[in-house]
Amino acid sequence: MTQPIKYIYIFGVCLSIALLSPIWALIDYPLSNRPNKDWPLSRCIRIRAFRMIEPVIPLCAFDRDLGRIPTEPPYAHLLKRSKFTYIPPLAEEYISGWLRNLIESVETLRIENETKVGVINERWLQDYTPKLETCRPIQIPCYVYFDERVSPAKASTLDLNLDLEEDDKVMLQFHGGGYIVGSAHENDVTATLCKDFIKFGSVKKIFSVDYRLAWYAPFPAALIDAISSWSYLVNQLEIKPHQIVFSGDSAGANLALALTRYLIENELPGPSGLVLHSPWSDMTFSRRVMSTSFTTNKYKDILESTFSPYAVKMLTRYVGVEMINSVYLSPMSQRNGKDVETFKQFPSTFIIAGECEMLLDECVDLHESMIRSGVGCRLHIVGRGVHDPAMFSSWQEPERSEMFYTLASWIDGLFGVPKPDYGDSNQV
The missing domain is CATH 1.20.5 (Single alpha-helices involved in coiled-coils or other helix-helix interfaces)
Structure with missing residues (x-):
């Protein structure tokens, strides 16, 4: 052993x-x-x-035990609520100049540091540092969730795009986990969001992406995988951009924001809407000094103070401070959050936050910043909810279902299909 x-x-x-x-x-x-x-x-x-x-994850380098290796496919016959597929590597034409330069810089540092890989961690004995893989575009896994009540009983017979009609909507989802844990696989705890929300009928399918985690490949690998997933839907599956809604929870929401920004900056067609569950939007932690919720909800939330700094260290170890402070990773840092241009041209956005989570103030400030930038933005606060309430199917009810009803109504409204709004007064 x-x-x-x-x-x-x-x-x-x-x-x-x-x-x-x-x-x-x-x-x-x-x-x-x-x-x-x-x-x-x-x-x-x-x-x-x-x-x-939670502190066990950074202390024991337990992150690679809680994630999935992208090159290993699941046993497809065991999937009950989703279909597995691979997203092909991103075409070179979609990699902008600054992103190409960042890839080359990270790759140089990664190769230089390979000589240090395999050194025994004296703290735990025989704990070998894993060799990091390239951050260049690669083939990545994707799970397509469907409502088993209206889709074929066998996931293997599910057609990825041919049963989509002109007015059908799809969701591109990025799971949470601080960029270091979690998976899009339907057995992962974060997958309850996809399995339960699909039943509300506002989207026909949810494409959940197993983007590369920080212990496997350094940033910008996750952003490249996000762009790959958008390209796959638009180019390979020929789904029109206006039929797509981007979604993410926690770190996945950070990635959804980064993908949206990349498409806007490069004048590529973006989604009709953006859904952010407990978004992590400041990796500089500059807002925590003045955050009331970070103090008052410290012992109410599932988040623990050592997890986020460890995640940032893992994710950004080859990109430097400048990238951490950028609008891609920290759009709500004190500097970026005050700039009215930060969220210019972003699509209509629905932000969800838990009443008892430490990031509550950060989510409220994100909502206000988007409003200042001219974005149609709505904030839904889940009563008694902790961080990422959509993730917990049993002990966040009935507030969780009310949140899903409200979100489904909002998505239908984006596409001109008004339905009753089941939300409560905890909305802005």
């Missing part, structure tokens, strides 16, 4: 959670002791468990 100390530590954390759960139940039993008095006891215990597990 490799990495013995690491796995002993992980076992210890899991055992601690099991032993502490009854104690947490006693502590949180009085309503006055709960982080949020409206939460049931079970939710309080889950939040505490999440907050204990």
